Amino acid sequence: MSKEQLVVGSKVKDFIKEEELRTDGDLLEALSEKVEVMLKSAMKRCKENGRSTVRPCDL
Numbered sequence: 001m002s003k004e005q006l007v008v009g010s011k012v013k014d015f016i017k018e019e020e021l022r023t024d025g026d027l028l029e030a031l032s033e034k035v036e037v038m039l040k041s042a043m044k045r046c047k048e049n050g051r052s053t054v055r056p057c058d059l
Contacts, residue, residue, distance in 0.1 A: 006032045006039070 005028065012031065013023045042058035049058075 003032070003036070005029070006035045 007028060009028045012028060016023050038059060039054075042054050045058045046052070046054045
């Protein structure tokens, strides 16, 4: 993985395990990439609205 991981792997794995499922080795990287895209979009929206605080509504 070349980029920084943005999700807590153990928490994700525990969350999935609660449903008696397993986590694929590539899931955490893919999830982190999705989170990065969502956050970049939220930051862009925040800036476009003249704010410096990213809010849940930006998601």
